[in-house]
């Protein structure tokens with residue numbers, strides 16, 4: 727037990743690992759046309775710059791906001807940025823702080839609901855229709871292939887799908903070979919029961935966010951697509967090892 731405490735102390739006082747991620751990223755609540763406050767710390771600025779904010783309003787189109795490097799304070803090693811989103815009261819979204827290569831700098835936000843206000847100055851004159859370029863027939867389950875369909879006269883290439891787990895990671899969903907001509911198959915390597923959002927992008931200007939959904943499956947679902955599934959897991963010290 728004493729050895730364990732000494733080890734903990736050594737870990738706490740030991741040299742800090744240089745992180746290319748922020749361990750702390752916070753998003754404020756927001757109201758219609760009001761500010762959204764993003765703060766980040768416990769990490770370093772990425773070599774791929776600039777930072778940006780990817781905002782994924784469900785059942786709508788994504789919003790990308792570049793964050794100037796001046797939002798980072800070298801002396802305090804903290805960053806803060808305030809932006810305004812053109813989203814009406816009641817809209818729900820998640821947001822990701824990304825590096826210049828489009829990878830998340832840490833955990834995705836929780837699901838944020840835009841609260842009501844009397845300020846309408848940020849809203850478009852004609853409310854935008856929900857985007858419906860891409861459609862998925864049926865539910866999506868853990869490690870099961872699913873099919874995405876689109877109007878092949880609008881775009882020919884299979885789009886990329888970026889997945890976001892609220893308060894968790896963001897990653898690209900693997901496309902299976904053989905897509906094209908209005909449809910492609912993908913497999914979602916994430917565990918059943920989790921909520922997840924998709925940002926679909928064909929790289930030709932058509933972008934769409936699906937509604938937040940829950941990953942289907944049950945105890946008989948395949949785990950083949952998941953990392954650390956027990957068969958190929960890396961050897962890692964367990965708590966038992968540490969306390970000896």
Ligand SMILES: *[C@@H]1O[C@H](CO)[C@@H](O)[C@H](O)[C@H]1NC(C)=O
Nearest residue numbers: 758759760810845846847848
């Ligand atoms: C209304 O919102 C805009 C931007 O979203 C902001 O600049 C303006 O200060 C707000 N007006 C009031 C009265 O809060």
Ligand SMILES: *[C@@H]1O[C@H](CO)[C@@H](O)[C@H](O)[C@H]1NC(C)=O
Nearest residue numbers: 752754761763764765806808
């Ligand atoms: C944004 O968040 C930071 C850290 O919590 C705080 O110091 C700052 O006052 C906030 N700014 C606004 C406009 O809410």
Ligand SMILES: *[C@@H]1O[C@H](CO)[C@@H](O)[C@H](O)[C@H]1NC(C)=O
Nearest residue numbers: 757758815841842843844845
């Ligand atoms: C909008 O304005 C009205 C009248 O000024 C006020 O009673 C109401 O509380 C305001 N609503 C919000 C959400 O601020």
Ligand SMILES: *[C@@H]1O[C@H](CO)[C@@H](O)[C@H](O)[C@H]1NC(C)=O
Nearest residue numbers: 858859876877878879880881
């Ligand atoms: C596909 O897109 C074309 C061009 O915008 C349009 O004319 C056609 O009606 C669309 N087809 C379907 C099935 O939506």
Ligand SMILES: *[C@@H]1O[C@H](CO)[C@@H](O)[C@H](O)[C@H]1NC(C)=O
Nearest residue numbers: 949950951952953955957958
């Ligand atoms: C475990 O994951 C690895 C890597 O993804 C995969 O190759 C392997 O087939 C999986 N094994 C099982 C039993 O799911």
Ligand SMILES: *[C@@H]1O[C@H](CO)[C@@H](O)[C@H](O)[C@H]1NC(C)=O
Nearest residue numbers: 897898915916917951952953
């Ligand atoms: C899914 O795949 C991505 C990269 O393709 C990886 O970053 C992520 O950890 C994987 N998730 C799981 C649960 O295996």
